[in-house]
Amino acid sequence: MENKTCFHCGDDCGHHPITFQDKSFCCQGCKTVFEIFNENDLTCYYDLQKSPGAVPKEIEGKYDFLTQENIIDKLTEFRDDNLEITTLYIPHIHCSSCIWILENLNKLDPNITGSQVNFGKKTVRVTYKNTTNLKSVVLLLSAIGYEPYISLDDFSAGKKEINRSLIYKLGVAGFGFGNIMFLSFPEYFEVNEFWLEQYKPLFRWLMFALSLPIVFYSAQDYFISAYKGLKAKILNIDIPIVLGITVLFVRSTIEITWDLGSGFFDSLAGLIFFLLTGKFFQQKTYDFLSFERDYKSYFPIAITKINHEGYEETIQVYDIKKGDRILIRNEELIPVDGILINGNAKIDYSFVTGESQTLRKHSGDKLFAGGKQTQGVIEMEALKSVEQSYLTQLWSNDVFNKDKEEGFTNITNKISKHFTLAILTISLIATSYWLFRDPSKAMNVFTAVLIIACPCAIALSAPFTFGNLLRLFGKHKFYVKNASVIEKLAHINTIIFDKTGTITSNRKSHAKYAGTELSEEEHQVLKSSLRGSNHPLSRTLYSILKANNIETLDTFEEHIGKGIVVQHKTLNMKIGSASFVGSPEERSVLNTTVHVSSNNVYKGKFTFYNSYRKGVSKLFNTLKKHYDLVILSGDNEGERENLKKLLPAKTKLIFNQKPEDKLEFIKYHQTEGAKIIMIGDGLNDAGALAQSDVGIALSEDVNVFSPACDAILDATKFNTLYQFIKASKSAIKIIQWSFVLSFIYNVVGLYFAVTGQLEPVVAAILMPLSSISIVIFTTITTNFLGKKLK
Structure with missing residues (x-):
């Protein structure tokens, strides 16, 4: 009686298989899995791969x-x-x-x-x-x-844990290759008498037997990949390799079966062995470079720590230690798991769960990293240190990814697909030619062409160029969400800047108060209110006001682009724009101001005197040569004349813009063909940052970890913005040069393969070397770009 194989896992079912719906199963576990799939209309799982399941283990009580x-x-x-x-x-x-x-x-x-x-x-x-x-x-x-x-x-x-399957397959291929070469020696040295008389058939069938585990075990990943590619109607880079292996194996088997020759088992075994060797060294090369890990290790977000004396200091999140007391402002992200100490916590966990439902938390409750505080300021105690990769995972969460572009890697894939088609055509034409000219060379030519022209070197160009540049940008305090953002930077033609906190520095600005003197209680509530806001003007004013006892407010509401409404006991205060707090002043007053009212009585205003960032004028003059520049500000026109003196002519200056106005401005100009960078803070400009082709949030000791932005630029590097954009353009050129090098390599290799001067084994050695050479080229050239950023 013939044993059947399990429909789920593929193992031998023995003499007593379990039968269900005319299908055989080796155990109740596999049958149960099939029933689960069948009940939930998921049996198409078995269409993806024959017997794909693993044998369920005995797990009763284990967990x-x-x-x-x-x-x-x-x-x-x-x-x-x-x-x-x-x-x-x-x-x-x-x-x-x-x-x-x-x-x-x-x-x-x-x-x-x-x-x-x-x-x-x-x-x-x-x-x-x-x-x-x-x-x-x-x-x-x-x-x-x-x-x-x-x-x-x-x-x-x-x-x-290391996946050792590649090492095992390489070992099997190496063992088979060595022994097949040994068995081929009589053929190489034409030892006719001894070889022909007794052992020729035995040696040939031994070579056939040794080739079976090489082809069906060591090379199985290539066959699986090629099959899945064809099933998905994709011509991937493994199809030419599989064709070459199949042709060599079938031709060799026919030759020894009909005693036409010794076949190409030595070339076949060598081909697979050197392919796997190249794959192994490629994998080691990629692990060594490990761009993603290096990039994440440079990723900082600022947070406010309250030290033992009660003073507040700004630190990077990766300096947080277990037991530290940290301050979370309105709209700030919780960077680490912790316990709420005081404050009204209303946490939005959409960053983590994708669902925008806020949760009320009370003193003593646990808060999880990734939540965003949405109502005033809270204090918490950290339960552990920060895991960098977790933060960047949240930032890159698919929930917040907006499809802004056709990625450059898609272009690479298209090139690879057309390249594969072209190689298949060339190999068929060349083989047909040699079948008439010299049939003994036809199979070698066919195989060598398929192997030597593998487009994997082309496919590696963009990921490694962009990957290394991500790491280098991170070293220089420009943190880019993903590789496609770099490509978008290279195609920008318009740059839009917010004013307050972007081209002005919060640290150097100062303000003067004019109006009715505030009481001690009003001072305390004002200071406590500003402490909870991340708006640049709030942060500036908070640092200017004299020290006061911090009060826990009963209510806190921040209206983006307008102001803050707070309540403490019987005191209600509004802090914000003139219209928001009910100021009697006319809107045309040309100053940047923050107005205050108490219990619906207007008290006065703080007038700000801006200090522009170092190097702003030089940066704008450089950018103006290449891009259209716009200042899009929510403030009034008090700084128009100063900006005209500071910035190059024909820079658009637009004031009194609400957050929704900025978004609509960007959307309109995108319909007119503009490719836009928006540079602002991560709070008021969230809509504009998301709408722009590339949204850059400027960080100045503020937790601007926002899903809306595509990149975060440290404020100290603001004057080097053009260098980052220029480096992105250079990255595209590096990729283009990589394509050229790959093309030259393939043309030269194809010449020797088509003319019958290249053995398949040599082609198998050269193919991974070409890929590694491209990786080295892109790494060296992007490192050179990194040195220029200094």
């Missing part, structure tokens, strides 16, 4: 510890009354079918609201309702063949 609160706290990154979020490391993730099923967990369990796979790190981030629990999620994953790796001592330790 009972996941019901303990202290362990759940350690393994979850977010918990509230409705949702929990955890990231689990799953070693078994290996292909597109894994991604597909893991991102459809919500169809298997309606309590799971979302799941997102990071294929490179082999993790899945699961968001689920509190009606289920972490244990149930882990059991579900284990039941469908994706048991997580959980380490309570160091949860990240599992992520550091």
Whole structure:
């Protein structure tokens, strides 16, 4: 009786398979998984790959510890009354079918609201309702063949495990290649008598046997990738390789079967061995460079720490330690898990969950990193230090990604696709020619052409150029969200600046008060109100006012672009624009002012005297040669004459702009063909930053960690803005030169391959070398750009 294979996992079912719906299963676990898929209309999972599941392990009772609160706290990154979020490391993730099923967990369990796979790190981030629990999620994953790796001592330790499958495949290919070469020696040296008389058939069939694990195990990743590409109607770079391997194997098998020759088993084994060797060294090269990790290590956000004496100081978030007392202002992001000490906390966790529902928290409640305070100022105690990668993960959350561009990598993929088509055509023409001219060379030519012209060098140009530039920009305090932003920077033709806090410096500005003298209580409430706001004028005025006892306000409301309304006991105060607080002054007064009213009685105003950033005039004069410049300010026209003297002629100066006015201004000019950078703060200009092609938030000791911006520029580097844009343009040129180098390499290689002067084994050695040379070229040239940024 012939043994059947399991429909789910592909293992041998033995003599007594479990049958369900005319399908065979090796165990109840695999049958259960199929039933789950079948009940939830997910059996198309099996269309992606034959027998894709892993054998479920015996897990009864194994995860009972996941019901303990202290362990759940350690393994979850977010918990509230409705949702929990955890990231689990799953070693078994290996292909597109894994991604597909893991991102459809919500169809298997309606309590799971979302799941997102990071294929490179082999993790899945699961968001689920509190009606289920972490244990149930882990059991579900284990039941469908994706048991997580959980380490309570160091949860990240599992992520550091090395995937050794490439090493094993390389070992098998190397063993087979060496022995096939040894068995081929009689053929090489034409030892006719001994070879022909007794052992020729045996040696040839031994070479065939040794080639089987090389082709069907060592080279399987190429076949799987090519198959999935064809199924998705994509001509990927593995298709030419697979064609070459298949032709060599089939031709060699036919030759030894019909005694036509010894075949090309030595070339076949060498080809796969050197391909895998190149792949191994490429992987080591990529791990060494590791742009993403380096970039994240430079990513800072400022936060206010309250020291033991009660004084406030600004520090970078990665300097936060467990037990530190930190201040979170209105609209600021909570950078680290902590306990609320005092203040009215109204937290928006949409940064983490994607749902814009705010939660009230009270003193003693736990606050999670990624939440945004939306009502005044709060104080909290940090429970741990900051994890840099978690912050950047939040910043790059797909919930906030706006499709602003066709990425440069898409262009690269198109080139690769057309390149593959061209190579297939060239290989067929060349092979047809040699079949008539010299049939003995035809197979070698066909294989060498397919291998030597692999377009992976082209495909690597953009990711490595942009990746290294991301890291270098970060070193120079310009933090870009992703690589596509760099490409957008290179195509900008218009730059729009906010005024207050952007081209002016909060630290050097000063203000004078005119009006009815404020009482001690009003001074205290005013200071407490300003303390909770991130607006540049609020921050400036807060630093100017004399020290007062800080009061916890009963209510705090900040109306973006208008002002603040607060209440403390019986005192109601408004701080903001003249119209907002009910000032009797006319709107045409030409000064930057902040007005104050108390219990609906107008008290007076603070008049600001701006100090412009160092190098503003020089920067604008440089930018004006290449771009249209606009100042788009929410302030009145008090600084128009000063700006005219400071900035180059024909710079557009537009004042009295509300946040929605700025957004509409950008939207209109984009319809007219403008490619726009908007530079402002991360609070008032959020809409304009999101609408622009590239939104840059300027950071001056302010937590401007906003999903609206595409980049964050340290205020001390403001006068080097043009250098960053220029470097982005140079990056495009580097990629173009990489394409040229790849093209030259392929033309030269194709010449030798088409003319029959290049063996497939040599082509297999040269192909990964070309990829590594492109990586080295892009790295060296972008590092040279980085030196220019200094």
